[in-house]
Amino acid sequence: MTETFDRRKGIYDCPILSVKNLSGAIYLMRLHSPAIAQSVHPGQFVNLKVNDEFIPLLRKPFSVCRRDQREGWIEVLWKIVGKGTEILAGCRAGELLNVLGPLGHGYTIRPELELAILVGGGLGVAPLPFLCEEILKAGKKVEVFLGAKSEPELALVPEFIEMGVEVFVATEDGSVGNAGLVTEILIERLKRSLPQRVNLFSCGPTGFLNRMIQITESFNLEGQMAIETMMGCGFGICVGCPVRVRDPRPGERLYKLTCIDGPVFDAREVILSD
Amino acid sequence: MTETFDRRKGIYDCPILSVKNLSGAIYLMRLHSPAIAQSVHPGQFVNLKVNDEFIPLLRKPFSVCRRDQREGWIEVLWKIVGKGTEILAGCRAGELLNVLGPLGHGYTIRPELELAILVGGGLGVAPLPFLCEEILKAGKKVEVFLGAKSEPELALVPEFIEMGVEVFVATEDGSVGNAGLVTEILIERLKRSLPQRVNLFSCGPTGFLNRMIQITESFNLEGQMAIETMMGCGFGICVGCPVRVRDPRPGERLYKLTCIDGPVFDAREVILSD
Amino acid sequence: MIDLSIEIGGLRLKNPVLAASGTFGYGQESADLVDLNALGGIVTKSVTLQPRDGNPPPRIVELPAGLLNSIGLANVGVEGFIKEKLPFLRSVKTAVIVNVAGSAGDEFLKVVERLENEEGIHAYELNFSCPNVKEGGLEFSQEPRVTSQVTSLVRNATRRPLIVKLTPNVTRISDIARAAKESGADAVSLINTLVGMAVDIQTRRPKINTVTGGYSGPAIKPVALAKVYEVAKHVDIPIIGIGGIMNGRDALEFILTGAAAIQVGTANFIDPRTGEKIIAELMDFCQRNGLQSIRELVGSLRI
Amino acid sequence: MIDLSIEIGGLRLKNPVLAASGTFGYGQESADLVDLNALGGIVTKSVTLQPRDGNPPPRIVELPAGLLNSIGLANVGVEGFIKEKLPFLRSVKTAVIVNVAGSAGDEFLKVVERLENEEGIHAYELNFSCPNVKEGGLEFSQEPRVTSQVTSLVRNATRRPLIVKLTPNVTRISDIARAAKESGADAVSLINTLVGMAVDIQTRRPKINTVTGGYSGPAIKPVALAKVYEVAKHVDIPIIGIGGIMNGRDALEFILTGAAAIQVGTANFIDPRTGEKIIAELMDFCQRNGLQSIRELVGSLRI
Numbered sequence A, B: 001m002t003e004t005f006d007r008r009k010g011i012y013d014c015p016i017l018s019v020k021n022l023s024g025a026i027y028l029m030r031l032h033s034p035a036i037a038q039s040v041h042p043g044q045f046v047n048l049k050v051n052d053e054f055i056p057l058l059r060k061p062f063s064v065c066r067r068d069q070r071e072g073w074i075e076v077l078w079k080i081v082g083k084g085t086e087i088l089a090g091c092r093a094g095e096l097l098n099v100l101g102p103l104g105h106g107y108t109i110r111p112e113l114e115l116a117i118l119v120g121g122g123l124g125v126a127p128l129p130f131l132c133e134e135i136l137k138a139g140k141k142v143e144v145f146l147g148a149k150s151e152p153e154l155a156l157v158p159e160f161i162e163m164g165v166e167v168f169v170a171t172e173d174g175s176v177g178n179a180g181l182v183t184e185i186l187i188e189r190l191k192r193s194l195p196q197r198v199n200l201f202s203c204g205p206t207g208f209l210n211r212m213i214q215i216t217e218s219f220n221l222e223g224q225m226a227i228e229t230m231m232g233c234g235f236g237i238c239v240g241c242p243v244r245v246r247d248p249r250p251g252e253r254l255y256k257l258t259c260i261d262g263p264v265f266d267a268r269e270v271i272l273s274d
Numbered sequence C, D: 001m002i003d004l005s006i007e008i009g010g011l012r013l014k015n016p017v018l019a020a021s022g023t024f025g026y027g028q029e030s031a032d033l034v035d036l037n038a039l040g041g042i043v044t045k046s047v048t049l050q051p052r053d054g055n056p057p058p059r060i061v062e063l064p065a066g067l068l069n070s071i072g073l074a075n076v077g078v079e080g081f082i083k084e085k086l087p088f089l090r091s092v093k094t095a096v097i098v099n100v101a102g103s104a105g106d107e108f109l110k111v112v113e114r115l116e117n118e119e120g121i122h123a124y125e126l127n128f129s130c131p132n133v134k135e136g137g138l139e140f141s142q143e144p145r146v147t148s149q150v151t152s153l154v155r156n157a158t159r160r161p162l163i164v165k166l167t168p169n170v171t172r173i174s175d176i177a178r179a180a181k182e183s184g185a186d187a188v189s190l191i192n193t194l195v196g197m198a199v200d201i202q203t204r205r206p207k208i209n210t211v212t213g214g215y216s217g218p219a220i221k222p223v224a225l226a227k228v229y230e231v232a233k234h235v236d237i238p239i240i241g242i243g244g245i246m247n248g249r250d251a252l253e254f255i256l257t258g259a260a261a262i263q264v265g266t267a268n269f270i271d272p273r274t275g276e277k278i279i280a281e282l283m284d285f286c287q288r289n290g291l292q293s294i295r296e297l298v299g300s301l302r303i
């Protein structure tokens, strides 16, 4: 990938503009942060300190889900899975949240791209709306594939529809869209006619991403995927977020760091493990 | 002291009925707890777990300030001095609070008592309203002396007046009542005529209580005082709340435990140190 | 019905959940709050030969996710224990483990000798984390040699199960556990408190009277687990795990790591029913995982 | 104007606040967030002779008030350090302390020899908490003998101030500090991480790949303070205090206890500006207490 990212990050106390419970345990928060809104790239993330306590001790990383440069806000989408995400869900508009960002290496939108296929597994949808906007702005065609366990776990479908892109949905229990895995409907799509330069942009859990790696290879496409690992810092100082490099050349490092080399990697670049 | 207290304590999830900010950093909370309201004695305390976290780790002890046996509530009064009291101040009516109590050895109201003089230093006023009610119920005369740094630190004066007892007030800055220490106006009072059987009931910070010990002795009265120490448990298992016994006889223990032998002690019984 | 019972060096427990020494008094203090009969056992506050007043205050300070104490072995002494505390403990249907402490090897011996013919005691636990006056205040179990010596001494004086409680404040706790085993201990319990300290920057004084004290609570759990792991890996002796156990999940971490039983300490100060709750949680975990007996879990960590 | 400067074994620092090894990269990673010139010094990530990839994931797990890690000394190696990292560090107006690690005494020596003629290094800190392959994986500073040996070895190879960083996982840290001093160390820094462990009870696996790892953060502060106190009491050597320092109050606890300087570790992950904030808080504390110099506070604990 050639695009270089502006690595200038900052620490900001950002006013919370809104916190919405989208469904079940899924929340969307809008934060006032002109600096981050200005410079963030799709696929980059912010690292939030959810309270001023020692529990949880660390910041919690979240993809930037949408941003508005003019109004100066960013949004993050999350699901309650533990203490940090639970505390976040209890935050209220008007409070301040300490935000470190923008962080990481995001998705690259190539000039020669013709069709971008965005594939989100579960909460992996989080970085895709922002990515979608930027690809559309670049005048490219976008198709979106979203998968979830069940309807309440499926977030942001209306947001994509509003952007005027085609959205294909699969749920494991068939409560909405195709019954089954999103990768299955994706494969069906890929079997049909495709333009020359197709890119797969994906984000989701490890099992899903491993499937995406296979698909990227078997259809011989370019794929970029945003991965998740435990993170100690989010900006390269703890060395706690390694991801295995697939075929390290002699002398090359065995690991890359998710927080600065990623979280977006080429699908052929890394080996994911749980 | 001869009265034996019912030591049967319990652990209850008590609904918070109200939290009032009386002034500055001083708060009054009413808790629904029929069992404790029923059996608690003046001078006893409850031990509150202010949240479900490891910070703060321990329960926090508070004197029972008032109770209503019929309506089944108790009240606690506190000042924000740290994390635990701050979290308490953020509690809202309707939430549950985990309460352990009633705990400790309270004040003893002797049948032969004629005049009870209640003396509160600062937040040491906390156990006195309940004590006052009980002494009045027993048909004895009560006078109340309250001291504080300044008017906003002076709590519950209207509550005593409502009970129909005489209240004498001193503030260090003279913002209300006598300018100076409450012990000074108390001494003036004690120099005037007194009935035969006078008891001093006090509660407050160590410096204040040490002065109360001197006064109790120089006027040769009986004095009971509620003291505070750090507490690990509040019910006698951590042995973390020792208070020096004044003149231990040979073979007697050097320390008593504030949480079970106290918090109310005879003014001649213990030595207080910071 | 799931079987929570275990056997540790000859000591049969109806379940692996004990109350830790110094954090549960002598049982009676919590009797109105806790169903004592439900517990696997109660380890008493340390008993010494003579009554001890303990250290001057402040003895306790609360820290983030932890507690620092310097109680100083305040206790009623062995005669007081027999007269005032043991009768109640005899009435409880649970294992009674008397924790014994002393400032010299001799003192351990004398206390055990005095207790040996008293009924209603199921095992001894030797508190080898107290300072050894002869060794310049080093804790008994900071030296394999001293551990061996005093364990042997007591071993010869009792036919009851003998548990040696180890300090974590050592370079290699497995060396100490081995010394205990080879000198006749039936089990080891670990960990006692870590040496810790806190300073009041306003008064510029230590926050507890003895400057350093014993650090306990959730903050020490990771250290305790690592110590249990070390002993389980290197020494073949039953282990009772202790340190920051607040709930069933914590207890399970210790059991998976190799502890056959666990003790609940600091958690009792916050909720003396913690032990009972853990028993229920263990039962539930076994149920959900289709286990017949808690014993299937002991040391079953997948490395 | 209050004087925050201190001198530690020949190393002059404009203030006593350093970034701890492994928690601040090589400075550059935080350069856009932090005024590096404000810090008293930067201790680099441990540098070994060859580049190291480090351990497989998971390397990090968050615990209540603490962090468990097993990074495995992932670093660019001494040549990579000189080529890629040192030039930037030279441009920063702060003391640069290179932390050196190795799996044998030899490796420490070779790294220091390679660095000795490079400009822009103000001191070395020897990471004696890494496993010594020759001694069956015992950490270097778990043995006074090994500590002496390797300290002497390196001492002979450098005229720069030499700091020995001690592991807390020992019976008597003062014995180790004494060994370091007698073998020529100019100062000791303590503590490195405690050995800790955490278990995922669902998967029944350890939460980090190496089963046990290094425990850091607020939870270890009481232990760190007690270790600093022990060394300050028994050994006459300048001490750099480390362990769970999150703010100025924490730093003051260490300074009062006897540390001439302090290092900020885990706190940098949450807020890399912690060091700067601590400097401001120290300044403020001195001001409010009418002190001319921070040096008046060092070891001024009232016992």
Ligand SMILES: Cc1cc2nc3c(=O)[nH]c(=O)nc-3n(C[C@H](O)[C@H](O)[C@H](O)COP(=O)(O)OP(=O)(O)OC[C@H]3O[C@@H](n4cnc5c(N)ncnc54)[C@H](O)[C@@H]3O)c2cc1C
Residues within 6 Å of the ligand: A045, A056, A060, A061, A062, A063, A064, A076, A077, A078, A079, A080, A081, A082, A083, A084, A085, A086, A123, A126, A127, A227, A228, A229, A230, A231, A263, D062
């Ligand atoms: C670059 C990046 C971007 C992310 N973006 C999003 C997002 O947009 N929306 C979203 O909901 N989540 C996102 N995550 C995951 C999110 O950070 C975790 O869900 C969150 O940190 C959990 O915090 P907690 O305190 O609630 O849970 P914890 O109690 O800490 O843990 C609960 C569970 O979450 C797992 N977990 C904890 N931390 C992480 C982590 N850093 N990465 C992955 N899993 C973790 C734990 O292993 C555990 O199983 C992202 C993670 C990374 C690394």
Ligand SMILES: Cc1cc2nc3c(=O)[nH]c(=O)nc-3n(C[C@H](O)[C@H](O)[C@H](O)COP(=O)(O)OP(=O)(O)OC[C@H]3O[C@@H](n4cnc5c(N)ncnc54)[C@H](O)[C@@H]3O)c2cc1C
Residues within 6 Å of the ligand: B045, B056, B060, B061, B062, B063, B064, B076, B077, B078, B079, B080, B081, B082, B083, B084, B085, B086, B123, B126, B127, B227, B228, B229, B230, B231, B263, C062
């Ligand atoms: C028997 C008893 C009855 C009490 N009744 C009342 C009451 O009715 N109203 C009230 O406002 N306060 C009362 N206290 C004091 C109250 O318990 C403390 O103010 C409270 O625990 C502080 O908690 P924190 O987390 O806010 O402060 P922390 O952050 O824990 O400490 C702040 C300050 O309070 C001191 N402190 C902490 N715990 C105690 C304690 N147990 N006793 C004394 N000082 C302590 C600390 O030394 C420190 O200086 C009582 C204490 C005892 C022992």
Ligand SMILES: Cc1cc2nc3c(=O)[nH]c(=O)nc-3n(C[C@H](O)[C@H](O)[C@H](O)COP(=O)(O)O)c2cc1C
Residues within 6 Å of the ligand: B232, B238, B240, C020, C021, C022, C023, C045, C046, C067, C069, C071, C073, C099, C127, C165, C191, C192, C193, C214, C215, C216, C217, C218, C220, C242, C243, C244, C245, C263, C264, C265, C266, C267
């Ligand atoms: C206040 C207090 C008093 C203690 N007293 C004793 C004791 O008398 N004898 C003993 O062997 N251990 C004693 N301990 C140690 C505990 O039994 C236990 O080993 C330690 O606290 C670690 O467990 P925890 O983290 O669950 O508390 C005491 C601990 C505390 C906190």
Ligand SMILES: Cc1cc2nc3c(=O)[nH]c(=O)nc-3n(C[C@H](O)[C@H](O)[C@H](O)COP(=O)(O)O)c2cc1C
Residues within 6 Å of the ligand: A232, A238, A240, D020, D021, D022, D023, D045, D046, D067, D069, D071, D073, D099, D127, D165, D191, D192, D193, D214, D215, D216, D217, D218, D220, D242, D243, D244, D245, D263, D264, D265, D266, D267
């Ligand atoms: C992720 C991580 C990596 C570390 N790497 C090193 C290292 O490479 N060399 C070293 O000497 N210490 C290393 N340490 C130890 C710290 O420098 C410090 O001694 C320890 O974390 C205690 O301080 P703290 O509680 O402030 O983090 C590391 C600590 C952490 C948390």
Ligand code: FES
Residues within 6 Å of the ligand: A230, A231, A232, A233, A234, A235, A236, A237, A238, A239, A240, A241, A257, A258, A259, A260
């Ligand atoms: S999260 Fe710290 S280096 Fe990546």
Ligand code: FES
Residues within 6 Å of the ligand: B230, B231, B232, B233, B234, B235, B236, B237, B238, B239, B240, B241, B257, B258, B259, B260
């Ligand atoms: S507070 Fe625990 S014994 Fe008194």
